[in-house]
Amino acid sequence: MPLQNKTAASQGLVMCTLCEKVNQVQLNKCQRCGSHLYQRKPFAIQKTVAWLITAILFYFPANLFPVMETSSFGHSTYSTIVGGVIDLWKHGAYIIATVIFLASVVIPIGKILVLAWLCISLRLKHQSHFKQRTFLYTVTHWIGRWSMVDVFVVAILVALLQLGGLMTVYPGFGTLSFALVVITTMLAAESFDPRLIWDKQS
């Protein structure tokens, strides 16, 4: 039931981003929940880019430093994210290896690339692929939290594998960096405003 394809902005209306109520744009605060009203999220692109840069900076130590250290009979082995996936694959745990690979390699890189492209396309004022870009954003926003799987796997191994000299697992700096990558990419997706894609720039 579109009203002649009018946008809320063109009618002087704005949606509260928290409680979804339709408000008049002159009001500063939402009439229902009292949140601040913004026509568009303030500094959306700048904030998204800033979080993305932070995420990229953390992504390198996340992959270069070990996520955990396994010490067994006085002998220590270190494993990185990619190393862990390869180990799982060699042991024949194909499904789990794929899940971890998707969650800790494909999704974070994909998220960073998608959000970066969305920001660039807004800067270059692309006037195409509106639906596809919106869809990519929705998926990116939804899938972000699932990257945390690897951090939780380390958490469980650290908590459970405490068998003294027989086998003990310690967390590594890579885990912290990776958790920060997940959090910063989630914040980047949160700062972005998909409505900017549809705003006609003239």
Add this chain to the structure above:
Amino acid sequence: MGTPNKMDELIICSHCDLLLKRPALNHQEIARCPRCQSVLRDRPKSSLPYSLSFSVACLFLMACALYFPILAIEKAGTSHIMYLFQASWGFLEHGYPLLFTIVSSVLFVVPVLILLILIYLLFPMLILKRVWPASLLLSKVLFQLKAWSMIDVFLIATLASLTKLTSIANIEFGLGLWAYLLFAIFLAAALANLNSARFWDYLEKVQCHCKIKQQHHKV
């Protein structure tokens, strides 16, 4: 357009800012934006009462999941029992306080806060037909916290690490693990049935009723 009464008949697509008339939905129907195809409104089978009952069940299950051990490991005579809270505690013990904070926030603090707020809001709204103080503030907190609970992600992580572990040592499942499994499913159900549009409309309605009642008392 623009008058307050007419504005309640309108909704705006959160993804492309298109102005639309509020759709009338049947159970389990979803309204999508005609321009950008993202979901505008959905209507689960029975929204808010389900959310309340699942939240109450969740609190009990979480207590069980925390009290009973979730996993036990045994290898060559040495054994170790793991409780749920130790999932983040290990990081603190090994010198990663920031990691401890992140993991315990998304696994314990946020879910528990969500549950407590849900019960605090929904119980008086649905059963006593009134609102308790600070409901507005807590509702705002609730919808901002919703995205940061990662209980379901932890469940997948548990499955992933179990396959990793069974090749190394003997693993036994504790009572806490089953409680935790149910807890994760029930929390997902509580949040899936928490329809934000219906919640805010209902909150507004109950607040309105309360005001009318107060005025009657004064007269």
